[in-house]
Amino acid sequence: MEKINPVLVPQRKLFDGSFMPAIGMGTFGSDRFTAEQVSNAVAGAIEVGYRMFDCAAVYGNEDLIGKVFQQAFDKGTVKREELFITTKVWNNMHGQGDVLLSCAKSLRDLRLNYIDLFFIHWPFANYHAPGCDGDARNPDSTPFSVDAFMATWRQCERLVDMGLVKYIGMSSMTIPKLKAVLPLCRIKPAAIEMELHPSFQQQALFDYILAHDIQPIGFCPIGSPTRPDRDKTPDDVVDIQMPEVVEIAKAHGVHPAVICIKWAAQRGQTPIPFSVYENEYVSNLKCVTEDPLTQAEMESIRLADKNCRLIKGQVFLWPGANDWHDLWDEDGTITK
Numbered sequence: 187m188e189k190i191n192p193v194l195v196p197q198r199k200l201f202d203g204s205f206m207p208a209i210g211m212g213t214f215g216s217d218r219f220t221a222e223q224v225s226n227a228v229a230g231a232i233e234v235g236y237r238m239f240d241c242a243a244v245y246g247n248e249d250l251i252g253k254v255f256q257q258a259f260d261k262g263t264v265k266r267e268e269l270f271i272t273t274k275v276w277n278n279m280h281g282q283g284d285v286l287l288s289c290a291k292s293l294r295d296l297r298l299n300y301i302d303l304f305f306i307h308w309p310f311a312n313y314h315a316p317g318c319d320g321d322a323r324n325p326d327s328t329p330f331s332v333d334a335f336m337a338t339w340r341q342c343e344r345l346v347d348m349g350l351v352k353y354i355g356m357s358s359m360t361i362p363k364l365k366a367v368l369p370l371c372r373i374k375p376a377a378i379e380m381e382l383h384p385s386f387q388q389q390a391l392f393d394y395i396l397a398h399d400i401q402p403i404g405f406c407p408i409g410s411p412t413r414p415d416r417d418k419t420p421d422d423v424v425d426i427q428m429p430e431v432v433e434i435a436k437a438h439g440v441h442p443a444v445i446c447i448k449w450a451a452q453r454g455q456t457p458i459p460f461s462v463y464e465n466e467y468v469s470n471l472k473c474v475t476e477d478p479l480t481q482a483e484m485e486s487i488r489l490a491d492k493n494c495r496l497i498k499g500q501v502f503l504w505p506g507a508n509d510w511h512d513l514w515d516e517d518g519t520i521t522k
């Protein structure tokens with residue numbers, strides 16, 4: 187097994203001067219890969235040199251990943267403080283008390299006594315069953331509410347106060363939502379997860395987040411070719427087939443997926459690519475330590491943006507909403 191020295195992996199500076207790795211491994215099996223496959227990949231990834239793992243309660247595999255962490259600590263492969271582990275509260279656990287319960291369950295499942303970074307997974311408390319169809323709707327769903335979101339954020343702040351969590355973060359936010367909630371935060375988010383890949387660069391939101399000294403973490407960095415079928419539409423761009431990406435991949439002698447990761451890390455977000463295959467997750471980590479893209483290649487990918495959102499979130503829509511665009515405040519105001 188090829189190993190990459192974690193010291194060579196670039197780091198991101200958080201608002202308090204601490205650091206986190208500039209690349210992590212995703213752990214969402216996308217309803218295609220079993221919890222065993224994902225946790226085996228985490229075990230392999232720790233050996234290879236990954237030090238950041240993006241987990242979530244709703245991924246349904248934290249108990250098996252926790253066993254892997256425990257084994258790695260017991261074997262002395264890695265120390266707890268060398269890992270940067272994130273998890274997220276799911277939409278059915280927002281509100282006054284359930285955030286603490288969700289964190290407690292993740293801590294127990296992951297076999298940890300603190301989480302490095304704890305996210306509100308989606309800004310809506312709108313629940314849908316795991317694995318449901320893309321047309322599924324919950325009649326109890328409601329539009330974004332600043333008050334409801336802040337009630338959940340206050341619980342996240344309590345987790346920091348209690349020492350259970352080092353940093354807190356948000357995910358799938360928009361500029362209008364951030365404008366509304368950031369001034370209200372007692373403890374600011376250290377990072378925000380957002381969809382980022384060559385065909386969906388979200389430049390305005392990316393710039394806004396960095397300007398607030400928050401780290402953007404990019405999910406679906408390869409364009410999520412194995413995402414659940416409910417998240418696929420015929421118009422979706424396939425990042426690893428984009429001519430610009432394919433051409434640069436040929437020049438570097440690597441798979442186009444690797445170019446997506448290089449571009450992400452060099453641009454300044456922290457990509458969290460997923461793979462259960464050793465050759466793929468080795469390439470994804472190794473590529474940020476060598477053979478950078480040229481300025482011209484970075485520019486070619488910048489110009490190739492297609493504003494193509496893949497994770498549209500339509501299952502979170504509320505009664506009366508038009509379509510998935512309503513989730514993303516595209517006219518500059520929070521959609522009600």
Ligand SMILES: NC(=O)c1ccc[n+]([C@@H]2O[C@H](COP(=O)([O-])OP(=O)(O)OC[C@H]3O[C@@H](n4cnc5c(N)ncnc54)[C@H](OP(=O)(O)O)[C@@H]3O)[C@@H](O)[C@H]2O)c1
Binds near residue numbers: 215380405407413444
């Ligand atoms: N905060 C949120 O709401 C949110 C939403 C979505 C995802 N996420 C996080 O982001 C992570 C990554 O997103 P994702 O899993 O959707 O998509 P992704 O990382 O963009 O794509 C993963 C797929 O890309 C392929 N791949 C990976 N490395 C490769 C390589 N070196 N060469 C060729 N193909 C490669 C694999 O497919 P093949 O099997 O075809 O090789 C793999 O299944 C998730 O696991 C999760 O942790 C968070």
